[in-house]
Amino acid sequence: QKEVEQNSGPLSVPEGAIASLNCTYSDRVSQSFFWYRQYSGKSPELIMSIYSNGDKEDGRFTAQLNKASQYVSLLIRDSQPSDSATYLCAVPYSGGYNKLIFGAGTRLAVHP
Amino acid sequence: EAQVTQNPRYLITVTGKKLTVTCSQNMNHEYMSWYRQDPGLGLRQIYYSMNVEVTDKGDVPEGYKVSRKEKRNFPLILESPSPNQTSLYFCASKSGETQYFGPGTRLLVL
Numbered sequence: 001q002k003e004v005e006q007n008s009g010p011l012s013v014p015e016g017a018i019a020s021l022n023c024t025y026s027d028r029v030s031q032s033f034f035w036y037r038q039y040s041g042k043s044p045e046l047i048m049s050i051y052s053n054g055d056k057e058d059g060r061f062t063a064q065l066n067k068a069s070q071y072v073s074l075l076i077r078d079s080q081p082s083d084s085a086t087y088l089c090a091v092p093y094s095g096g097y098n099k100l101i102f103g104a105g106t107r108l109a110v111h112p
Numbered sequence: 113e114a115q116v117t118q119n120p121r122y123l124i125t126v127t128g129k130k131l132t133v134t135c136s137q138n139m140n141h142e143y144m145s146w147y148r149q150d151p152g153l154g155l156r157q158i159y160y161s162m163n164v165e166v167t168d169k170g171d172v173p174e175g176y177k178v179s180r181k182e183k184r185n186f187p188l189i190l191e192s193p194s195p196n197q198t199s200l201y202f203c204a205s206k207s208g209e210t211q212y213f214g215p216g217t218r219l220l221v222l
Contacts, residue, residue: 008152032209043202043213044155088154098143098162099170100211104154 004091006103013110019076021106023089026070033065033072036088038105044088048074079110114139116214118203124220125193133188133217135203143206144186145170146178148199149216155202161186193221 003026013019025033032051036044050056050063050072062075076083086105093099116137125131137144145160147170157170161180175197177189186205190197198221203214 004154034209043216044211045213046210049209090155098160098168099157100145100155101157101171102147102155104152 004089004101004103006087006089006106008104009107010109011106013079013108015079015081015110015112017079017110019079019083019108019110021074021076021087021089021108023072023074023103024070025072025089025091025101027091027093027101028070030067030091032092033063034090034100035061035063035072035074036090036102038086038088040085076108079108081110081112084108084110114212116203116205116212118201118214118217120217121215122218124222126222127194128192131190131193131219133190133201133203133219135186135188135214136184137186137203137205137212138184139205139207139212140183141205141207141212142183144180145204145206145211146176146186146188147202147204148172148197149202150199158188158201193219195221197221 035048037047038044048063050065056063060077064073086107088105089103090100119134142163146158147155156172159178161167201217204211
């Protein structure tokens with residue numbers, strides 16, 4: 001059974017701090033990784049994707065991938081209260097895009 | 113506006129009463145999918161469709177049916193709903209690597 005695991009949180013950080021969200025996965029052949037953000041009562045939206053080992057930056061967001069350790073993380077710099085949401089890690093099943101396996105999500109709370 | 117729509121948004125029903133949740137997208141995407149979201153379990157894929165008349169099981173297909181007769185529509189059918197199908201359901205369509213989710217349908221089966 002392919003699995004994607006995340007700490008459910010809540011992760012509480014002060015405004016302006018760096019929030020670090022982590023995800024581990026069990027499928028060694030996975031080649032792509034996605035982070036979705038889901039506000040309370042809303043649908044998920046894609047915020048980051050990463051395919052290669054290392055870091056990928058997009059504005060205040062940085063995704064980090066370590067395939068050897070089967071670990072992907074999302075860093076949010078200068079966290080804002082508007083970043084308060086649940087962050088879902090997703091990994092395609094067996095390397096393809098047809099079936100996505102989602103983690104249960106980490107709830108982030110940014111307090112002023 | 114490019115979007116995925118679902119109807120109904122909220123539904124309360126009783127065990128065994130067949131129901132259909134509709135999903136429609138106006139982005140001409142070939143790929144569509146259904147998920148259910150439960151506390152502590154995250155999003156789990158029910159069925160997906162690569163194109164018209166092409167559907168395949170996701171991780172939790174038991175108790176569900178789908179059809180894809182037109183590219184824009186992908187209804188989810190519960191022939192005999194049971195209380196364990198009480199959940200939040202999302203339809204999604206995909207272009208490239210990005211999945212676009214509908215607003216969700218909250219289903220309660222009594």
